[in-house]
Amino acid sequence: MLRFEGNNGKVCELDRGSVMVSEVLSELGLGKKALAGKLNGELLDLSREVSVGGSIEPVLAGSEEGLDILRHSCAHLMAQAIENLYPGTHFGIGPCIKDGFYYDVDVADGSITEQDLPAIEAEMRRLAGAAEKVERVEMGREEALKFFGDRNDPYKVELISELEVPSVSLYRQGDYVDLCRGPHVPDTSWHRNFKLLSVAGAYWRGSEKNKMLTRVYGTAFATPDDLKQHLKRLEEAKLRDHRKLGRELDLFSLHDEGPGFPFFHPKGMAILNTLIDFWRREHMRRGYSEIRTPLILDRSLWLQSGHWDHYKENMYFTEIDEKPFAVKPMNCPGGILVYKTQLRSYRELPLRMAELGIVHRHERSGVLHGLMRVRCFTQDDAHLYCRPDQVKEEVIGIIDLCRFIYKDVFGFDYAVELSTRPENSMGEPEQWELAESALKEALEASNTPYRLNEGDGAFYGPKIDFHLEDSIGRTWQCGTIQLDFQMPERFDMHYVGADGQEHRPVMLHRALLGSLERFFGILIEHFAGAFPFWIAPVQVKLIPISEEHQDYVRELAKTFGGWGLRVETDERDEKLGKRIRDAQLQKVPYMIVVGDKEKETRVVAVRERSRGDLGSMDLEAFRKLLDEEFNPVRG
Known part of the structure; x- marks a missing residue:
């Protein structure tokens, strides 16, 4: 007799030696919309036979665990489509990741590019429409080695050969078979809301000594609205990309002469x-x-701290006077030496x-x-x-x-x-x-x-x-x-x-x-380059209408600089409209346009980045306006 307790408070007893997860959920009234089950904390396929009872709950597609299963299954669907379109492809690993999935593939005749993604996606949709059953197969380790060896699949053979287990699990959908622990969706029809996103290079198992594979990224969601919202967020993220804005706003640059070492402007x-x-x-x-x-300290310090044993693959090394030193990856050992320069009291x-x-x-x-x-x-x-x-x-x-x-x-x-x-x-x-x-x-x-x-x-x-x-x-x-x-x-x-x-x-x-x-x-991406006034690289942009107004602009720049503001003037021989638009594109918080009226009356015409024209005001009023801006440096 198997006794199961559902997370809805219901209990069922089944007089059998084993039963499928889907049957248990159905008996408890929990089967609707479940893509997998969770028995005693273990995630299981709906088709999995279980011979022990316990607490059970459904896994829904929209839950965190459900999305992981959905996305990992979608990685298999993508691999199946790639195998159909590119015969002879070898497959590395295809995990789910935050907000999506990827699969590392070794294409026999070249590689996959982003131009190929629509065709792969179309084949995925065809396979999803066929509602092919996803089956789990248990296979002995040696049998699995032979199986993938006969299929000329070196990456799976390598993975299995490192496992010290008597058997492994495989998943089959149509003609596609993959090594995997699971669980997976019951059939391919669950894949309705997915999108392939990009392609990148990735060394097999992350080692530069190994072959470069093609990594194909995608995403999948439980509902079309969730997918649409995510894709919209990705488009917004492209516009906010700090590398793009860093160039456009002249904040920093990256150079081949120093990969991984940013240059700040x-x-x-x-x-x-x-x-x-x-x-x-x-x-x-x-x-x-x-x-x-x-910056550089004796290797013995890093041995003593434990970083040598736990972190040395991420460290840089050098020699001084024929003694080994390391460039510090962390500050803590140096700080400890400062602490130890004195005998410290509890006070x-x-x-x-x-x-x-x-x-x-x-x-x-x-x-x-x-x-x-x-x-x-x-x-x-x-x-x-x-x-x-x-x-x-x-x-x-x-x-x-x-x-x-x-x-x-x-x-x-x-x-x-x-x-x-x-x-x-x-x-x-x-x-x-x-x-x-x-x-x-x-x-x-x-x-x-x-x-x-x-x-x-x-x-x-x-x-x-x-x-x-x-x-x-x-x-x-x-x-x-x-x-x-x-x-x-x-x-x-x-x-x-x-x-x-x-x-x-x-x-x-x-x-x-x-x-x-x-x-x-x-911060660049959070604010889309439109930084709060207190950290904006240029806080006020001064724009003279013509050469006759440049003297007053320079006088204002000196005054504002004395207030502690970061100020720029734009005295280029360009139309006024273009210079205002350029200041907007540079996301400067305040722009001041100076013409005859402003010069004669000793006032400033103020434009704010988001509110537009604020009108003319004297310098004291403008200073009061700026003083009201939040500034945690000032306190």
């Missing part, structure tokens, strides 16, 4: 320096001291040390992406050293600072995630349990909603991550708080307690913006 530096001024002001208000540590704690540290990390060329993924960046780091009884209060203080910066200053909504011990962690389980409990208590005490991300902590400690949502609904992981018992142990750090004895401090690693470069890129 004067206007870009104006924004970065304003962000830094704001960062420094807020840290000073909250009791932080600023430090700076060297000094918490000690908050902040650093705008330039770090270098080796990233493969294929993953570099404008300012979002670079090899050199400025980490807005801080390391806090505190007594165990101070941890909760310090974490709450950081959470409060994050809330202020993200929500109050930049207007982002955000989600919080608590990540726990990973497989490659350092330290004892007891320490990890204490650390994770401390972070949970701080989140709950600060009334911060969060979700648990099991096993995704840093190798030295659990962490809280902040995911910002931008103006078109995309999320970006920026801030992080990491609680670390390991570094104080490895570096034998102490403070003298009230009892006169030495005690081990707790170390908090903390970043707010993540990296200045990446946060800059996020």
Whole structure:
């Protein structure tokens, strides 16, 4: 007798040795619109035979798990279409990813281009219309090796040969067969709302030593409206692409002579320096001291910190006086050396040390992406050293600072995630349990909603991550708080307690913006280049109607510069309308047009970026208008 409890509160008992998931859901009144089932926490195909009872629920296409299944199944549909159109194609991997899927393919006669996507998509729709049944097949490991070997499928053979399992699962739809754990949709008719998006190159298994495959990207949704909304968001994202706007607004550039190393132009530096001024002001208000540590440090330091064992593939190395050194990928070991320059007292704690540290990390060329993924960046780091009884209060203080910066200053909504011990962690389980409990208590005490991300902590400690949502609904992981018992142990750090004895401090690693470069890129796309007045690279553009008005314009530029404004004049021999349009395209917050009336009466004619013509006003009125603009640097 098998007993099942549905998530709708109903119970059914079936007098059989095994039963299909679809039958159980149907008995419980849960079968409608289900594309898979979830029994005792395990995702299963509807056609899967189960021989144990338990709690069961349907998986709907619009749910997070349902979308993953739908998208992964759509990757199989795309692979089937490619196999039909390009016989002899070999297939790598085809996972679902955020908002979509991809498949890495090795096409026998050349490669697939974006011009080929409509034909592939048409074949996918034909296959979807045929409603071909998707079947799971269990096969012994050796049998599967022979099966894919006979099909001359080297990538699947390689994957299976590395599995230490007696059997594997395959999925068949029509003539197409793929290695996969599943689950999948019941048949191909589930694929109604999909779109192929782009093509890129990808090395097999991410190694530059392997063959370059063609990666075809697509997306799929449960409803046509969801797909339409997503495609609209993608079009908006293209218009907001920070690389495109960075060129158009003259903020930064990327060059083959320095791949992954961005070059910042004067206007870009104006924004970065304003962000830094704001960062420094807020840290000073909250009791932080600023430090700076060297770019290159002895390899022994990275061995001691554990980075050598856990991170060396992402590091750069050099030699000085025939001794091995490493370019720092992180600031924490240098900060620890600063802490250890003195014998610290419990009265000094918490000690908050902040650093705008330039770090270098080796990233493969294929993953570099404008300012979002670079090899050199400025980490807005801080390391806090505190007594165990101070941890909760310090974490709450950081959470409060994050809330202020993200929500109050930049207007982002955000989600919080608590990540726990990973497989490659350092330290004892007891320490990890204490650390994770401390972070949970701080989140709950600060009334911060969060979700648990099991096993995704840093190798030295659990962490809280902040995911910002931008103006078109995309999320970006920026801030992080990491609680670390390991570094104080490895570096034998102490403070003298009230009892006169030495005690081990707790170390908090903390970043707010993540990296200045990446946060800059996020801001470009969030605001579509139309930055708030306080960080705009040019805040006021002065436009004389003719040469007779240039003297007054230059006088105004000097006055506004004395007010601390970033000002430009446009004295080009161009029509007035073109110069105004150019200022609009450059997204300058305020434009001032100067003609005979303005020069004679010593006033300014003001245009605001979004509100248009604000009329004429004297300088004092204009200054009052600007003083009302939000400016967190000013306070």
